[in-house]
Each structure stands twice: as C-alpha cells, then as structure tokens.
Amino acid sequence: MLPIPDDILAQFNAVLEQKAVSFAVRGDYRKRLRYCLDFRISNQ
Numbered sequence: 001m002l003p004i005p006d007d008i009l010a011q012f013n014a015v016l017e018q019k020a021v022s023f024a025v026r027g028d029y030r031k032r033l034r035y036c037l038d039f040r041i042s043n044q
Helices: 006-018 023-042
Strands: none
Touching: 006 023
C-alpha cells in the first residue's frame, strides 16, 4: 500500500477539521482515502 502524498493528506485533514469529524474516526477516513488512491493507481 502506498503512502498518501503529503499535499493530499494536508488538504484531506483540513476538510476533516472543517467538517468537525471526530478524531476517533479520522483514521478510518484516511484508510478509505488510501484504499481509493491505491485502487485508482492500480487501475490506470
């Protein structure tokens, strides 16, 4: 599994903060983002 690029992760974290997503579930959101990016890269 590839790491999430820093620029994308910073933007994603800013959106989570803006939407007041609980810290308890932010890891799950980042995991889903990583899965989506991996799927996108592997299917190009």
